[in-house]
Amino acid sequence: MTTATTAPDRPGLRDRLRRDWFRLRFELAMQDYPPKDYRRIARSLVAEIDAAAADTGMEQALRDLGSPRRLAAGYHAELGRERPRYWDGGLVLGLVLLGAWLCLLAYWGGAADTLLAQGGGTVTLEYLGAPTTVTATGDELSLGTSLTLQGVLVVGGLAAVGFALGSRLWRLLPRRTASAA
Structure with a gap:
């Protein structure tokens, strides 16, 4: 006769989805x-949620933790x-591009459109340092552009400015403390 050891019950799909949604919101607030510290905190948080859920249910365990944003603010x-x-900076960078x-x-x-309104033709323009030749006639529409150092720099x-503002890079600078006079 063999005895089976019972493993702790794995939360159901609905409970796992609730837990993972909570963890995602917590992760965004902790970005x-x-x-290294965040990974340690996240592992222990999931273990605590699962332990509490085994006792009181997932809904109550998450309710007891409160808002993920408020929990992150404590950390x-x-x-x-x-x-x-940095994630916010990457998002702003993408929006700028x-x-x-x-x-x-x-x-x-x-x-x-302007060339077509004037009867067609060819014009060379510059946008953000990149020269572009636009040809528009009744039979043809073409664009030709080239990459320049000035365009890349602009x-x-x-x-870079979008990323710096979005990620708040100035937070890396050491804080000055008011010296006692």
Whole structure:
């Protein structure tokens, strides 16, 4: 006769989804926390949630923890200073590049439309340091552009400023403390 050892019950799909949704919101709120420490905290949080859920149910266990943002704020208060938010910076960087690309498309479209309104022709224009030749006639529509160092520097500068502002890079600078006079 063999005896079976019972493993702790694995939470059901609905409970796992609730737990993972809570953990995702907690992770977003903790994005500027030191990664090594965050991984340790996240592992222990999941273990605590599962242990509490085994006793009281997942819904009550998550309710007892409160808001993921408020929980993250408690951990941030222990750090003593704010850190950059690199994911936010990456998002702003992407939006800046998307905006520059959409403006470029609108610029090209406007140039082609203007040429067509004047009966067609060819014109060479410059957008953010990149020379572009636009040809628009009743039979043809073409665009030709080339990459220049000036264009790379302008777009790279815009992207860098967007990333720095979005991620709040100034948080890396050491804080000055008021000296006693």
